[in-house]
Amino acid sequence: MSLVDVRRLSPQAIVSALFRLRELGIFVALAATVLFFSIRADNFATVSNWQDIATDVSMVVVVAVGQTMVVLTRNIDLSVGSVVGLSAFVSSNTLAHHHDMPLIVIALIAMAIGLACGIGNGLLVAVGKVPAIIATLATLSIYRGILFEVTQGDFVFASQLPSNFLDFAAKTPAGLPNLAWIALAVALVGAAILRWASWARDFYAIGSNPDAARFAGIPVTRRVLTAFAISGTLAGLGGFMFAARFASVDAIAGRNFEFDVVTAVVIGGVNVFGGSGSVLGAVLGAVLVATIQNGFTLLRISEFWKIFFDGVAIVAAVTIDALITQRIQELLRRKRRAEIVGQERGAET
Amino acid sequence: MTAALGHVGHFAWRAVARWEALLVLLILAGGIWSWTLSDFFLQRANLLDLATPFIYIGLLAFGLTFVVIAGEIDISVCSTMAVAAVSFAQIWHAGVNVWLAALAALGVAAALGLANGLLVAGLNLPSLAVTLGTLAAFRGLAYVILGGSARSDFPLNFTNIGGGYIHNELPNALLVLFGFALVLGLLLHASRFGRYLYAIGSNREAARFSGIPVTRSRITIFVISGLMAGFAAIVYLGYFGSVQADAASGSELIDVVTAVVLGGVDIFGGSGSMVGVLLALILIAVLRNGMQLAEFGGATQDLVIGGLLLGAILAGNAIRAVQARGMPWTRSRARGKEVSNTDTQAAGVAVDRTLETRQGG
Numbered sequence: 209m210s211l212v213d214v215r216r217l218s219p220q221a222i223v224s225a226l227f228r229l230r231e232l233g234i235f236v237a238l239a240a241t242v243l244f245f246s247i248r249a250d251n252f253a254t255v256s257n258w259q260d261i262a263t264d265v266s267m268v269v270v271v272a273v274g275q276t277m278v279v280l281t282r283n284i285d286l287s288v289g290s291v292v293g294l295s296a297f298v299s300s301n302t303l304a305h306h307h308d309m310p311l312i313v314i315a316l317i318a319m320a321i322g323l324a325c326g327i328g329n330g331l332l333v334a335v336g337k338v339p340a341i342i343a344t345l346a347t348l349s350i351y352r353g354i355l356f357e358v359t360q361g362d363f364v365f366a367s368q369l370p371s372n373f374l375d376f377a378a379k380t381p382a383g384l385p386n387l388a389w390i391a392l393a394v395a396l397v398g399a400a401i402l403r404w405a406s407w408a409r410d411f412y413a414i415g416s417n418p419d420a421a422r423f424a425g426i427p428v429t430r431r432v433l434t435a436f437a438i439s440g441t442l443a444g445l446g447g448f449m450f451a452a453r454f455a456s457v458d459a460i461a462g463r464n465f466e467f468d469v470v471t472a473v474v475i476g477g478v479n480v481f482g483g484s485g486s487v488l489g490a491v492l493g494a495v496l497v498a499t500i501q502n503g504f505t506l507l508r509i510s511e512f513w514k515i516f517f518d519g520v521a522i523v524a525a526v527t528i529d530a531l532i533t534q535r536i537q538e539l540l541r542r543k544r545r546a547e548i549v550g551q552e553r554g555a556e557t
Numbered sequence: 558m559t560a561a562l563g564h565v566g567h568f569a570w571r572a573v574a575r576w577e578a579l580l581v582l583l584i585l586a587g588g589i590w591s592w593t594l595s596d597f598f599l600q601r602a603n604l605l606d607l608a609t610p611f612i613y614i615g616l617l618a619f620g621l622t623f624v625v626i627a628g629e630i631d632i633s634v635c636s637t638m639a640v641a642a643v644s645f646a647q648i649w650h651a652g653v654n655v656w657l658a659a660l661a662a663l664g665v666a667a668a669l670g671l672a673n674g675l676l677v678a679g680l681n682l683p684s685l686a687v688t689l690g691t692l693a694a695f696r697g698l699a700y701v702i703l704g705g706s707a708r709s710d711f712p713l714n715f716t717n718i719g720g721g722y723i724h725n726e727l728p729n730a731l732l733v734l735f736g737f738a739l740v741l742g743l744l745l746h747a748s749r750f751g752r753y754l755y756a757i758g759s760n761r762e763a764a765r766f767s768g769i770p771v772t773r774s775r776i777t778i779f780v781i782s783g784l785m786a787g788f789a790a791i792v793y794l795g796y797f798g799s800v801q802a803d804a805a806s807g808s809e810l811i812d813v814v815t816a817v818v819l820g821g822v823d824i825f826g827g828s829g830s831m832v833g834v835l836l837a838l839i840l841i842a843v844l845r846n847g848m849q850l851a852e853f854g855g856a857t858q859d860l861v862i863g864g865l866l867l868g869a870i871l872a873g874n875a876i877r878a879v880q881a882r883g884m885p886w887t888r889s890r891a892r893g894k895e896v897s898n899t900d901t902q903a904a905g906v907a908v909d910r911t912l913e914t915r916q917g918g
Contacts, residue, residue: 284685332867332871336867336870336871336874337874338824338867338870338871338874339824339825339870341630341632341685342814342818342824342866342867342870343867343870345632345810345811345814345866346811346863346864346866346867347863347867348811348863349808349811349859349860349862349863350859350860350863350864350867352856352859352860353856353857353858353859353860353861353863354860355856356854356855356856356857357856357857357860459856467693470689471693474686474690480683480685480686481683510700510701510704511700512697512700512701512704512705512802513697513701514697515693515696515697515700516693516694516696516697516698516700516701517697518693518694518697519690519691519692519693519694519695519696519697520690520694520697521690522686522689522690522693522694523676523687523690523691523694526682526683526686526687526690527676527680527682530680530681530682531680534681
């Protein structure tokens with residue numbers, strides 16, 4: 209019965225239907241998680257707790273939008289944690305010495321630092337042909353090393369920063385924290401770009417088949433460079449948000465942050481083989497991870513289990529995605545065979 | 558055809574020989590630099606002891622070499638080592654004989670490697686994503702096993718493996734390193750299994766069609782990698798004399814990957830040698846020692862090592878590009894390498910299609 213229905217659909221329709229299902233799956237998981245913690249943890253279903261979650265998740269969302277673009281091109285950016293730390297320190301240190309600087313300039317400084325780091329990654333991967341995992345593992349160390357050189361053991365703390373900056377993260381216009389508004393804007397713009405900008409559609413083509421993309425005339429080198437530049441810039445913005453959120457930045461700021469981001473992206477159904485995934489999925493993934501971690505904290509489950517959970521979640525999400533992909537391929541193959549058989553029968557009669 | 562293959566092999570060998578000669582030169586240069594920083598450097602005791610802090614890094618790198626030559630990656634090795642180390646500490650603390658505890662730790666490490674292998678080769682998942690996940694999961698496991706505390710005061714005859722000396726001068730750990738280099742070098746270069754790995758790393762589909770047990774070999778490399786993490790844990794425990802769940806959670810992974818890649822192992826799989834990895838490890842030890850003498854901070858050292866890692870890959874790519882431009886028959890090979898991943902997939906799909914068309918007809 210279902211096989212007949214499947215045969216009527218075009219391959220594209222099958223694929224997109226299955227990925228809708230994937231996003232729906234995260235959504236159901238999220239709903240179940242919220243329900244579970246609402247019952248089990250007393251303070252979970254309160255406005256202030258949800259504002260906490262929103263603040264927690266917004267940094268991850270901003271950086272995850274950039275990471276999504278990189279992963280779509282069948283690459284990965286592991287250096288984002290170091291970029292967050294570097295841009296957080298330099299921008300907040302600038303502000304600490306120039307109190308009258310407008311915050312937007314501070315944010316732009318942070319993003320410019322991120323952009324430079326992102327271009328560095330992009331050049332290594334797209335031009336130098338260094339595998340992204342190795343290149344960004346190395347720049348993770350290099351950018352962190354630069355941060356140590358820059359800080360010279362110093363750190364920025366709240367009393368050095370002007371009050372308008374300290375208030376920035378605490379304000380909640382229309383019930384949502386400022387940082388969450390930034391995240392929402394970035395996610396919407398990111399989703400719009402990935403949907404409608406032709407150069408961003410190229411990310412999908414490159415991730416699906418880099419060689420086919422090259423033969424189709426897509427400037428692969430430039431596009432991959434662009435994806436890394438965006439990821440770096442958004443990690444820079446994440447650094448600004450980090451400084452605003454914690455108001456104290458030292459040389460280890462943002463360490464291991466890349467894991468939160470990669471977990472969100474992978475759980476959100478962005479395929480690590482590249483070529484499929486969406487900003488909506490990544491955002492849902494980030495919210496799911498943040499909600500579970502928040503619930504863990506409220507239930508007083510040890511910090512150690514959270515680390516374990518992050519890793520297991522990555523493995524589980526990758527496994528599920530791979531099984532879905534294999535299933536799709538099998539469906540398409542069966543469909544193709546049916547078509548061939550049909551044609552041959554047609555030819556016989 | 559055979560002649561051409563012979564040429565390729567000859568050419569590859571010459572490239573490797575040059576690479577290893579370059580490593581020796583770099584080690585000598587690093588040594589001279591260190592000597593200008595401190596006269597103490599050239600004393601026999603210091604030279605012998607130079608590599609001791611890096612033996613466990615070397616054992617991890619040896620395990621990873623098998624994985625990378627077969628075209629995969631395992632970035633969970635440091636976390637695996639941490640789990641093995643804390644498992645040993647807890648089991649020994651519970652009153653079990655120290656050697657039985659060490660054996661159990663090796664078993665745990667091999668089991669974690671097996672888990673990686675089954676996920677990668679059994680379910681056909683990308684090793685990068687899997688081991689990125691298990692990097693975090695295993696680290697969490699280490700915390701779950703030992704919590705935030707530390708364990709120390711292990712028996713002396715056990716810690717002697719990683720921290721003891723013969724005649725107060727020759728570190729036992731150095732012998733452990735050379736022993737493993739020899740045994741694993743033989744396994745890699747002189748056994749059928751070792752040759753399988755080069756074939757799988759060069760072209761997995763072709764290896765499968767030549768009758769090589771690809772899945773079993775791919776699972777085995779991750780078990781080897783896990784087992785080596787277990788041995789690394791024993792050396793680590795001996796050298797440091799204590800362990801916490803955050804063992805080797807910093808720049809150690811960069812050192813391990815750098816040793817493998819700087820050692821001339823092709824990050825895309827298919828080529829590399831154990832001697833190269835050993836030399837690269839010694840180079841890292843000399844450089845870190847020198848930077849210590851020059852009073853570089855830890856993060857600055859990591860920056861230099863990270864740069865070295867990138868430099869090694871960029872240099873390898875440049876050499877390959879030059880070779881490709883120089884000789885027409887290496888050009889096709891080099892291009893094949895660059896696209897091999899998708900090529901094999903495309904080939905697989907094409908073959909599937911052909912088979913099905915036949916069955917369908």
